[in-house]
Each structure stands twice: as structure tokens, then as C-alpha cells.
Amino acid sequence: MTSKKKKRNITAADRQAKSKNQSRCGLCGKTTNLTKTECCGNWICDDEDQYVMFSYARNSCSRNHRRYTLCGYHHVEGHAGDWKDCPQCREDIETEMYVYYGTNEYNFEKLENPPDYEPTKCSKCGVVIRLGTEGFTQSGDEYWCEACGAKEMEKIIRRTKASSRRPKGRG
Ligand SMILES: [Zn+2]
Numbered sequence: 001m002t003s004k005k006k007k008r009n010i011t012a013a014d015r016q017a018k019s020k021n022q023s024r025c026g027l028c029g030k031t032t033n034l035t036k037t038e039c040c041g042n043w044i045c046d047d048e049d050q051y052v053m054f055s056y057a058r059n060s061c062s063r064n065h066r067r068y069t070l071c072g073y074h075h076v077e078g079h080a081g082d083w084k085d086c087p088q089c090r091e092d093i094e095t096e097m098y099v100y101y102g103t104n105e106y107n108f109e110k111l112e113n114p115p116d117y118e119p120t121k122c123s124k125c126g127v128v129i130r131l132g133t134e135g136f137t138q139s140g141d142e143y144w145c146e147a148c149g150a151k152e153m154e155k156i157i158r159r160t161k162a163s164s165r166r167p168k169g170r171g
Pocket residue numbers: 025026027028029030044045061
């Protein structure tokens with residue numbers, strides 16, 4: 001054992017202790033204005049107040065974790081046990097979204113063996129829609145990509161306009 005080696009070990013341990021004392025958001029790494037998640041007790045940005053109602057923006061770490069992960073869902077729904085092997089979560093959420101919620105960047109811990117799923121395709125043009133991150137319209141059993149959804153909406157609006165163009169009764 002040389003004294004040189006010993007010194008280096010102490011320095012490494014010191015550095016580790018320092019980074020352990022410094023709490024940081026487990027998602028984005030910020031060190032200020034933190035809170036602990038209710039679901040799993042991890043440090044996270046206390047930034048929910050920055051969310052603008054109905055904006056659907058995904059700029060809040062705590063909101064993202066609560067709304068877009070299985071961990072958050074599992075907790076909000078009051079399921080028992082661990083979210084990673086919760087049969088209720090698996091059953092409640094369609095497989096593609098289940099995998100997305102379990103593996104996206106809003107997780108502290110990711111699903112280790114996510115189940116396979118058939119990619120969702122647009123019922124109109126066949127393009128693959130990533131349900132977790134892309135816009136889409138759901139109509140009954142059908143999924144429409146953003147482009148086809150917009151086209152359909154136009155058709156519906158035109159139809160509604162046409163039917164409301166009936167002559168108005170005079171009087
Ligand atoms: Zn954060």
C-alpha cells in the first residue's frame with residue numbers, strides 16, 4: 001500500500017460525499033427550489049406553479065412526473081405495492097402508453113422489461129403515431145395522425161356549415 005494511493009482514495013470519497021449532500025432534481029439536475037415527490041420521495045423541482053392552465057406544456061418536472069409516469073399514476077390512483085409490477089396499472093393503460101409512461105425521461109427509475117406492443121398506425125394514411133409524444137385524434141377505435149385529423153376536422157366543419165345554411169324562416 002503506497003501513501004500515494006491512499007491519498008487519491010480519500011479525495012474520491014470526499015467528492016462523493018459532497019455530491020451526496022447536494023440535493024438536485026432527479027430529472028433535470030437543478031439544485032434550487034426542490035421538493036420531494038409524494039409518490040416515490042425523490043428530489044424534484046417544486047415548479048408546478050409555473051404551469052399555465054390548459055397549456056399542456058411539459059415544463060414542470062413535478063407535474064411531468066405525476067402526470068406522465070406510471071409512478072405518478074400508480075400513486076394518484078392509490079394502487080398497492082410497487083408500480084413496476086402493478087397489474088392494475090398494466091390493465092388500466094393501453095400497452096403503448098404503459099411503456100411510454102414507464103420509460104420516458106420523467107422517470108427516476110425506468111421499467112426494466114417493457115412489454116412489446118404493435119405500433120399504432122393512422123387509420124387514414126398508415127403512418128406510425130407515437131402516442132406518447134405526437135399529436136393525434138382518436139375517433140372510436142381509430143387513431144388519426146395530426147395531418148389526417150386536421151383534414152377530418154375540416155370536413156366536419158364544412159358539413160356543419162352546409163347543414164346550417166338552411167333558409168331561415170321569415171318572421
Ligand atoms: Zn427539475
